[in-house]
Amino acid sequence: xxxxxxxxDIPFMRYxxxxxxxxxxxFALAVFFLATRGLHLSIEFTGGTLMxxxxxxxxxxxxxxxxxxxxxxxxVQVQNFGTSHDVLIRLPLRGAADGDAAAATLKxxxxxxxxxxxxxxxxxxxxxxxxxxxxxxxxxxRASCSKADGSEPVQLKRTEFVGPSVGSELARDxxxxxxxxxxxxxxxxxxxxxxxxxxxxxxxxxxxVIIILGFFAFFQWEFSLAVLAAVLAVLGYSVNESVIxxxxxxxxxxxxRKLTPHEVIDHAITSTISRTIIxxxxxxxxxxxxxxxxxxxxxxxxxxxxxxxxxxIYSSIFVAAGIAMWLGVKREDLVKLGAKELDRDDPNAxxxx
Numbered sequence: 001x002x003x004x005x006x007x008x009d010i011p012f013m014r015y016x017x018x019x020x021x022x023x024x025x026x027f028a029l030a031v032f033f034l035a036t037r038g039l040h041l042s043i044e045f046t047g048g049t050l051m052x053x054x055x056x057x058x059x060x061x062x063x064x065x066x067x068x069x070x071x072x073x074x075x076v077q078v079q080n081f082g083t084s085h086d087v088l089i090r091l092p093l094r095g096a097a098d099g100d101a102a103a104a105t106l107k108x109x110x111x112x113x114x115x116x117x118x119x120x121x122x123x124x125x126x127x128x129x130x131x132x133x134x135x136x137x138x139x140x141x142r143a144s145c146s147k148a149d150g151s152e153p154v155q156l157k158r159t160e161f162v163g164p165s166v167g168s169e170l171a172r173d174x175x176x177x178x179x180x181x182x183x184x185x186x187x188x189x190x191x192x193x194x195x196x197x198x199x200x201x202x203x204x205x206x207x208x209v210i211i212i213l214g215f216f217a218f219f220q221w222e223f224s225l226a227v228l229a230a231v232l233a234v235l236g237y238s239v240n241e242s243v244i245x246x247x248x249x250x251x252x253x254x255x256x257r258k259l260t261p262h263e264v265i266d267h268a269i270t271s272t273i274s275r276t277i278i279x280x281x282x283x284x285x286x287x288x289x290x291x292x293x294x295x296x297x298x299x300x301x302x303x304x305x306x307x308x309x310x311x312x313i314y315s316s317i318f319v320a321a322g323i324a325m326w327l328g329v330k331r332e333d334l335v336k337l338g339a340k341e342l343d344r345d346d347p348n349a350x351x352x353x
Contacts, residue, residue, distance in 0.1 A: 009270045013262040016322035023319055027207055030214020037217045042224035043162050045171045047093035049108040050160040051115060055123075056153050058084040067122035068115055076115075077222070079296040086157075088296070091115060093162075108161035113143065116156050120145035123153035174228045181232055182206070185239045193246050196327040197320075201242045204320035208238050208311045212304055226301040234308030237283075241276070241316035246324075248272055253331040261330055265321050276313060284309055 043050060064087055065078040074092040081088035091111050113127075120127050125145040145154045185205060190198035209231055216223050248268035256264065287309065291302035 006270050006273060009263070009266045010273075012266050012269050012317055013322065013325055016318055016325070019314075019318045020322055023207060023315070026214075027210055030210045030217070033214050033217040034210070037220065039213065039217055039223040040220045041171070042222050043090050043092070044225045045168075045174075045223075047162050049091040049093075049112050050162070051089040051091065051112050052081060052157040052159075053087050053089065053116065053119060054155045054157050055085045055087065056151065059087045061087065063122055064089075064119055067118040071114055071118055073111060073115070081297060082295065089115060109159065112156075112159045112161075116143055116145070116154075119154050123147070125153050170225065174225070177232060178209070178228075178235075181235050185235065189239070189243070189246070192243070193250065194329065196324055196329045197242075197246050199327065200320045200323035201239060201246070203323055204242060204315040205235055205238050207315050207319050208234055208308055211311055212307050215307055216300075216304070221300050221303065224300065226298070227304045230301050230304035230308065233305065234312060237309065238312035238316060241280075241312055242320045244272055244275065245269055245316055245321055249321075249324075249329075257331065261328075262325055264331075265325055269317055269321060280309060280313055 059080065061078055061080060065076070068076045068078060068089065076092070077088075077090040079088055080086065091108070093108075117127050123145065125147045128144050128146055130142050130144045143156050145152055145156075147153060182202060182205065186198050186202045189201045212231055212234065213223075215221070216227065221227075245265075245268055248271055249265055252259070252264045252268050252271075256267070259267065284306070287302050287305045290298045291306060294302055
């Protein structure tokens with residue numbers, strides 16, 4: 001489906017050199033920020049305690065953060081989660097040995113109890129321990145915050161502890177997943193097209209990933225498992241755009257024998273613009289909806305996708321296609337011709353439907 005068709009090819013490759021110089025500078029800055037500032041890893045990777053509390057009234061985030069900060073527990077994150085009544089609190093890991101999971105869990109529970117006590121005191125309440133029976137018949141104790149009138153201004157909904165060994169394992173597995181994805185993409189492009197396209201495609205994909213990570217390092221946005229999932233999604237999304245362009249390049253080489261390589265690439269990119277606008281425009285609309293209305297839970301996930309989609313379009317057109325052109329991709333690399341077909345004068349020889 002095409003909303004419009006451009007009759008004259010746009011000379012994209014004419015501006016490749018200047019734009020790739022800008023890309024190299026951006027890439028170098030991203031690497032610099034990653035090396036000097038590093039990523040602000042979430043507790044999934046570093047270990048820590050996650051608390052979810054619910055207020056009877058809309059939560060005052062500033063007041064809750066000040067109450068937690070008075071405990072001097074380190075870098076604590078307090079943010080809305082879901083509704084305006086729900087608050088998510090991340091407490092850093094403190095003084096727990098890596099090999100002692102029981103001691104680390106106990107330490108996390110104590111930190112959560114201190115934090116909940118501070119929140120309860122800020123609401124002029126008192127912490128009590130209540131016993132109740134679950135639907136499965138289990139006896140469970142739960143900390144509750146009660147005021148003199150019997151109301152509960154804040155409730156502790158759940159507490160989750162992530163140990164340092166689990167965090168390091170998640171970080172290692174995430175890096176392995178990223179490496180496996182990159183290797184798989186390179187092999188796919190090498191078998192599907194030609195090694196020059198594989199090199200161009202993987203450089204473009206690394207360009208997108210490093211720039212996303214550079215943004216997170218520069219602004220010190222929280223890098224969580226959700227953001228890692230977004231980075232992996234961007235890898236697939238970016239390579240899909242590159243494959244569309246590379247496939248059209250191969251088709252154009254078959255149809256137009258007299259065009260030079262850079263004219264072939266310009267024609268291939270121009271002929272896919274309508275598809276790019278429809279696909280990426282609709283995807284970006286959905287991602288922006290998550291960014292605006294998704295709340296803190298999806299905020300950084302949507303930011304990573306937004307950056308990745310925008311740079312993915314750019315890198316597929318100017319980085320991947322430009323590098324393939326500089327590596328000297330030609331018709332003989334993609335089209336296997338017989339002796340009779342080489343002697344034809346028909347510019348549309350070898351066309352496929």
